[in-house]
Each structure stands twice: as structure tokens, then as C-alpha cells.
Amino acid sequence: xxxxxxxxxxxxxxxxxxxxxxxxxxxxxxxxxxxxxxxxxxxxxxxxxxxxxxxxxxxxxxxxxxxxxxxxxxxxxxxxxxxxxxxxxxxxxxxxxxxxxxxxxxxxxxxxxxxxxxxxxxxxxxxxxxxxxxxxxxxxxxxxxxxxxxxxxxxxxxxxxxxxxxxxxxxxxxxxxxxxxxxxxxxxxxxxxxxxxxx
Amino acid sequence: xxxxxxxxxxxxxxxxxxxxxxxxxxxxxxxxxxxxxxxxxxxxxxxxxxxxxxxxxxxxxxxxxxxxxxxxxxxxxxxxxxxxxxxxxxxxxxxxxxxxxxxxxxxxxxxxxxxxxxxxxxxxxxxxxxxxxxxxxxxxxxxxxxxxxxxxxxxxxxxxxxxxxxxxxxxxxxxxxxxxxxxxxxxxxxxxxxxxxxxxxxxxxxxxxxxxxxxxxxxxxxxxxxxxxxxxxxxxxxxxxxxxxxxxxxxxxxxxxxxxxxxxxxxxxxxxxxxxxxxxxxxxxxxxxxxxxxxxxxxxxxxxxxxxxxxxxxxxxxxxxxxxxxxxxxxxxxxxxxxxxxxxxxxxxxxxxxxxxxxxxxxxxxxxxxxxxxxxxxxxxxxxxxxxxxxxxxxxxxxxxxxxxxxxxxxxxxxxx
Numbered sequence: 097x098x099x100x101x102x103x104x105x106x107x108x109x110x111x112x113x114x115x116x117x118x119x120x121x122x123x124x125x126x127x128x129x130x131x132x133x134x135x136x137x138x139x140x141x142x143x144x145x146x147x148x149x150x151x152x153x154x155x156x157x158x159x160x161x162x163x164x165x166x167x168x169x170x171x172x173x174x175x176x177x178x179x180x181x182x183x184x185x186x187x188x189x190x191x192x193x194x195x196x197x198x199x200x201x202x203x204x205x206x207x208x209x210x211x212x213x214x215x216x217x218x219x220x221x222x223x224x225x226x227x228x229x230x231x232x233x234x235x236x237x238x239x240x241x242x243x244x245x246x247x248x249x250x251x252x253x254x255x256x257x258x259x260x261x262x263x264x265x266x267x268x269x270x271x272x273x274x275x276x277x278x279x280x281x282x283x284x285x286x287x288x289x290x291x292x293x294x295x
Numbered sequence: 296x297x298x299x300x301x302x303x304x305x306x307x308x309x310x311x312x313x314x315x316x317x318x319x320x321x322x323x324x325x326x327x328x329x330x331x332x333x334x335x336x337x338x339x340x341x342x343x344x345x346x347x348x349x350x351x352x353x354x355x356x357x358x359x360x361x362x363x364x365x366x367x368x369x370x371x372x373x374x375x376x377x378x379x380x381x382x383x384x385x386x387x388x389x390x391x392x393x394x395x396x397x398x399x400x401x402x403x404x405x406x407x408x409x410x411x412x413x414x415x416x417x418x419x420x421x422x423x424x425x426x427x428x429x430x431x432x433x434x435x436x437x438x439x440x441x442x443x444x445x446x447x448x449x450x451x452x453x454x455x456x457x458x459x460x461x462x463x464x465x466x467x468x469x470x471x472x473x474x475x476x477x478x479x480x481x482x483x484x485x486x487x488x489x490x491x492x493x494x495x496x497x498x499x500x501x502x503x504x505x506x507x508x509x510x511x512x513x514x515x516x517x518x519x520x521x522x523x524x525x526x527x528x529x530x531x532x533x534x535x536x537x538x539x540x541x542x543x544x545x546x547x548x549x550x551x552x553x554x555x556x557x558x559x560x561x562x563x564x565x566x567x568x569x570x571x572x573x574x575x576x577x578x579x580x581x582x583x584x585x586x587x588x589x590x591x592x593x594x595x596x597x598x599x600x601x602x603x604x605x606x607x608x609x610x611x612x613x614x615x616x617x618x619x620x621x622x623x624x625x626x627x628x629x630x631x632x633x634x635x636x637x638x639x640x641x642x643x644x645x646x647x648x649x650x651x652x653x654x655x656x657x658x659x660x661x662x663x664x665x666x667x668x669x670x671x672x673x674x675x676x677x678x679x680x681x682x683x684x685x686x687x688x689x690x691x692x693x694x695x696x697x698x699x700x701x702x703x704x705x706x707x708x709x710x711x712x
Contacts, residue, residue: 122643122644122645123379123380123643123644123645124379125644125645125646127644151531152531152534153534154534154536154648154655154657154674155646155657155659155672155674157659157672157674159661159670159672160670163669164663164669165642165663165664165665166663167663175659175672177646177657177659177674181531181545181547184552184553186646188644188646208532208534209532209533209534210532210533210534210679210682212682213678213679213682214678234336235335235336236335236336236339236711236712237336237339238336245341245344246343246344252344252345252347252348278348280349280350280353280635280636280637280666280667282665282666282667283636283639283665283666284639284663284664284665285639285664289639
């Protein structure tokens, strides 16, 4: 399996040169970072070039790296999982949006039609805009929702809650009344924690 | 001349054929569907965001709540992702148990799908037959982990306990006399594996019953043949997987092509459709059940002969046995640390995909070394399939919309997450 993945990495380097970042193999998966400027053409070639023939886009999701331990760099990325049935291999393509304030990437809907809903979802949850998307509406959140809930600075309890108001005899929105709490704190331990025998 | 405009119809969110809370905005020209716009998110619970605030183990039961008709395969994808990040070895017996339960879940899922699909388009009887068999399989789950639906049985590192030695039995009451109870308990006198073996022996005959009810049924064929046709090229473009992809004639099954656990040791075939219509997908699912039955049989044989541990003995990941925990200080510390702070998963990203009954289900897990996931993305098979509803419905009659929704094996918990 790993010889095959190394072949894929080699082919990626030969075909794209410095239009893409260095491909890496982790946990038996190939990941490549593609700059936003060449994102669309690289994706198109990944599908059409018989050396890769990634016929299927299995998944595209947004991610917000702002809280990632020890990470400094661009905040938003769209991560695609490509699958080639002909070669039976997968590739993870990561494209970072260059502007943290207004993240924009090009849409791959024309290359893989399935991207339509995935990009709507990434827009809805992370606020990443996809240029050239035919119908960039919210998809999972409520009609008229404000904000992008999967960003790391959006609280888990949200900002508004919904209840029935007997006086107005309709459902209303009001500021959320849940107290934020954390049962288990989030901890990142130093390296070799718990492995040094005593202590 | 009168001004003729298209009629917009709101299908759902509370509609018995919508399989949950799907809102489908249909634009109709007479009775012909011009455009179908599914509105999803009415069941959105933010599982992925919740996972970021829970430890790796606490996240596991949420996975059950995604696709509430086949729970264990979803857990499976999550466990595989965590195990790959941790680099934990899963005992071979646990792998066989997981494969067996995945296949039970596949049968259970397809039974529900075929039963309700037939119900949606007018064949009332089918659902009564398939739910009878689902009940036996629910009993298997209940015997294994005490819960019928949301099992939380798979854990990173294995499964939480070994298979039980006995099946729960029916008891006499006001409604069931001694004779009835004896008949009902006939298959339940042995172990769980005996009960399952009895089921696998009965199942091919039951499958024949379903075939008699539907396969050559004239009405069923009129409602499904040529409905929602998807060509192989479009199926790839639309990101299809599972039975939807195979129904269009593409032989692709992760169990064969990218085998995980012990699927490479088992003997089974992959059914493939020809025309890519609703009827072919129905046939593919029927044959898949027969193949799952074969896999379960092989797993039962293996599990009978090979006892052994069912969960990893790496106590940074899996808890120590209870009696050890009570007797040894070190095990007590392990237990305490594991259930308060939780396991620490090394930094990295992993995309673990499995062949879920509905298609490719995958968990993309990102860890930054903390005791909680940094980001979990759940790729469920239902999303691309539902997204294709528009294309599959276009040009069909209004009544065919339910046939299309039935054939994509829709569960909204799976789509909305």
C-alpha cells in the first residue's frame, strides 16, 4: 500500500511542481496543501488527468484552525477528500483561504457536482464563501440564522434561544439563558506525559 | 388565454413518507415535478460541534444518534479513526465481532428500507414482514449490550464486552401461556451465537418470502422500474456510494476494495445493478442481505472456535477490567484518568471510511493532542444521495417523489447530523 502512495506523491510532484505544497503521507493517507490561487486548476487536473483520475469527491468540509495548539497561519481551510475508483486511492486536498476576515475560495461545483451541498454547508457553518457557486444558501441552520456556528469563537450554547410566548401567542427568539459550563476541561499534555515511569 | 403558472407544493417536514423531518419544496407543472428543493437541517443537532466539547470517549454515543436505523457502523467509523490516530491494535476477536455486528446492522437497515419503501408506495404488507425479523435482531443487540437501539458497543480499542452466554427468554404472563412461551423460547435456549445461527438458517427462507411479495409484483415494478434513473457517470459526479452506486452498475464496495478489519478473510460477493433505477437498487439491497447473511455465518463459526480478549490491553485507551481495578493501585489510576480526563490522541488527521449500509460513511478526525477532538467531520452517505433528489425527481410524477425518497434510503438524522 505505501509503495502505491509514494507513487501518488511522486506523480503529484512531477505533474504540479510548485503549484502545490509538499505532499505528505500520514496514517496511510496522502495530504497535499494547494494554494488558493491554483486551487481550481489543480482540482480540475486531478479529475481529468488519467495519472490521477479522481472521479469522485467524497467529502468537502470547512475547518477553523484558530484554536489549534501551536498553530500560526491562515485560519480557514476547505478540505476535500478525493477518491479514485480506477486507481483505488484517496487524496486529501487542503486549500487555505487567504483572507481571515472574509474567507473566499473558488467553487469546485463544476468539477464535481456533489460539491454543491458540501460548499453550502462550509459556507453556513464556517462562513467560507465559494466563488462561482450557483446557489450559496444556508443549509443546516435555521431560516434567518445569524453567524457561523462552527467557528471556534461561536459559543456552544449559541446566542439566541426559541420559546413560545403565551402573551404574544407566537414563537419568539430571546437571548440564550443557558449558563456556559465545562465539565471536562480541554487539556494538551506535554510530550511523554505519563510515560516517564514515576511522577 | 389563462395565465398558467407552476404550482409550488410543500412536502413535509411532517410527512409520513419523508422518513423524518425532510422539507421538500416541489415545483409542479400539473402533476410533473419541475424542480425539487430539499430543505434540510430541521434535525441538525450540531454533533460535530458537540464533539469538540466532549472527550474522545464521550463523543462515541453521539455517533449512534446519526443514523438511527443502523447505529453500529457509524460507531465503527469513529472507532477506526481514533484507533488509527492512536496506533492501537484491536484484538482479532473484537474485529470479528465488529464485522458480524456491522452485517447484522446491514440486514436490519435494509429490512427497514425495503419495508418502509414498499409501505410508502402502497404495499402495506411488506413492513409487517420485515419488522418481524428486525425484532429478532433487536433482541440480539439487547442481549449483547442491554440496549436495543443506541448501543455504544464499539469502543476505541475493541468492543466493550464479550458476547453473552445466554439469550433473554420470554416469560409466561396473562397473554402468553406455557405452550406459546415454550415455542418462542425454542431458539433462545443456547448462547447468543446459537440464536444468531438459527436466524441465519431461517433468513434465506424469509428472504424468499420477500421476493415473492415484491420482486415479481406487478404494481411494485410499475412503481419502481425506470424511476429515478442515474447513469454511472452521473453517479460518480454526484458522489454516490454504497447501494446507490452499485445500482448504477459500478462495482465498488469498500469491504472488498479497501478492506478494513477482517473483511479480506471473508468470502462474499458484491451485487451490481444494470439500469440504475429504483428497482435495480432494490434488487441490490435484497442480494446484499443474502451476502451479509453469509458473512454472519462465517463470523459465527470463527467466533465459536476462537475465544480471546475483545478489547485492547493498552490502558491509556481502554479501561482495565473491573476486578483488576479494584485490586491494584496502578489500574485504579488508569481507570480514574481514563474516565475523568480521557485519552489523549496524538496530533494528526485521519479520514476513516467504512461501507455503511447506506454507502460510504467516514469520520474525518483532527486532533491537536488534546483529550478532546479538535474537529470531527462526519461524512454520511445520505447527503449526496439526498442532494441528487432534484435530478432524480425531475420529469417524474408527484407520486414518484416518494419512490425516490424511499430508494435513497433516507434517514434525516444521518443527513442533518
